[in-house]
Amino acid sequence: MSVHDPSAHDASAHDASAPGPSTAVRPVADSIPDPLADSVDAPEMPAPRVTEFPAHSVGGGLALLLGLGGLAAGAGMIAAATAVTATGPKAALIVGGILVALSAFLAMCGLNTVAPGEARVVQLFGRYRGTIREDGLRWVNPFTSREKISTRVRNHETAVLKVNDAYGNPIELAAVVVWNVQDTAQASFEVDDFLEFVATQTEAAVRHIAIEYPYDSHDEDGLSLRGNAEEITEKLAIELHARVEAAGVRIIESRFTHLAYAPEIASAMLQRQQAGAVVAARREIVDGAVGMVEAALGRIAEQGIVELDEERKAAMVSNLMVVLCGDRAPQPVLNTGTLYQ
Template structure:
């Protein structure tokens, strides 16, 4: 039957990784070390840059107008100089204003100058950087990714269906842009790979009570999923906030057979509990009869009494008593 295990947070995942020790770390994939790390780009407040740019535009337009007026008065050299200066100032102001960037909360700009990474702008608002640079927008908001229902064979070879949801965010924008081709596709692919790997490592239901299983040890399994996911997406500068299984069930072709097995196990467990309780009640009854001296029973009568009490206490139907109207041994 489908089951939703509990949420796994980064603190619990880290604790699980510490508890598992080096042996567990050896099962994690080894990602290459990042070649670039995020750092703040050199930028200034965009308000001042915008004001200076507008002043430059107005000044350039004014110089062109003055030059045109001087040309009509016969001062050709002065007019040409003013017009050229005005055009250059106008074009320079437009070029300088190309360095303005509007950064919204939850966004960042990765800045490159001729292909070289020069920093990241995380301060929201209007910012100005070198106009020769290129700026790539990267969202640093919290996102979630839900996998499709995956069909995988568990550790016992039984086909099971799983789906998971992962909540994540970009922690290092430089790694997200430069270390992988597409960090969105990278997170999606690595999430599916981690879910499949976890599924084939553990059975859906463990025959051994001490062994881990997907259904019986949901908390431990989701912790292992979070640890593996964090190791897989760390190269892309991504931090896993939480992860959980949203769907966990046997595949349809074996679901009915496995359901019968689960029902049989539940019946056996219930019967075992009933028998344990009945034995305790019979033991208490014999002890009280003996202590209070209600009646003296030999071994044969004790055995008959135990048999009758066990039938009454463990039977599925109400017992039909048989009354003995004779003596004790008749």
């Protein structure tokens, strides 16, 4: 159940169907300024024991032709053995044809088709022997095992998480992370399941960021989840990068898709937001009214329309402030006498 902020303005700003409250994070985590990176309490992951390097492979077209030629030669030798009457040469042709055909078939087992956006992690008897990233038909040692890993860009969206912010208020939030595999060797050998690893670490990072900052900051200089979406999402990207770097994963973008108070405090927070909005609006009205009254008195004095003593100025200021600051239309009162009667 997705419950949004009780304020209509905030709901439209944080709803998943509307543009998220944050902008796209820099695609490369190394480009984020160092002071911002130093301010994030990111976990320290162990150094990788293996990193990706290109596997030795050749074009598969020639290997395919040689393999088919070997199969044809083996079949031809076996067929030729039927025309030989001598036992020795006949047996030699049959055995030789079988060996040639088996060798050609075994060599053809080293053929691999690599599609764009995919890679093959090559292992020989449990030892990492490199990664094939060239697309097309490639040939490697047929005794190796090849694991397919997608290097395409992926999305991971967390479920709506309910956590307490820095002030202890229960809030709901969700995030989407755009990522891809950058180092196939680390993704295969450094973690058990890199898909599950990314999902778990993303949820942990979102929860950690949520409890570090309040939804709305009472201090004007403090960061808040709603008021400083750009800074918060940059910190989220840095922490995500630090968490999933061990799995050879690159974070391209992170964005909050849902941000709202929990239903049990939504009505109370609505009243607080409404009170703040009323106070802010009244402050703007009073500031504008004071400026208008000041301009009116200045024009009257400058053009010499009427001479006003201090008492009349005070009465005019009072009347203008009531008219300009009142939330209802003023009711005029006509004075048929003088100001002092």
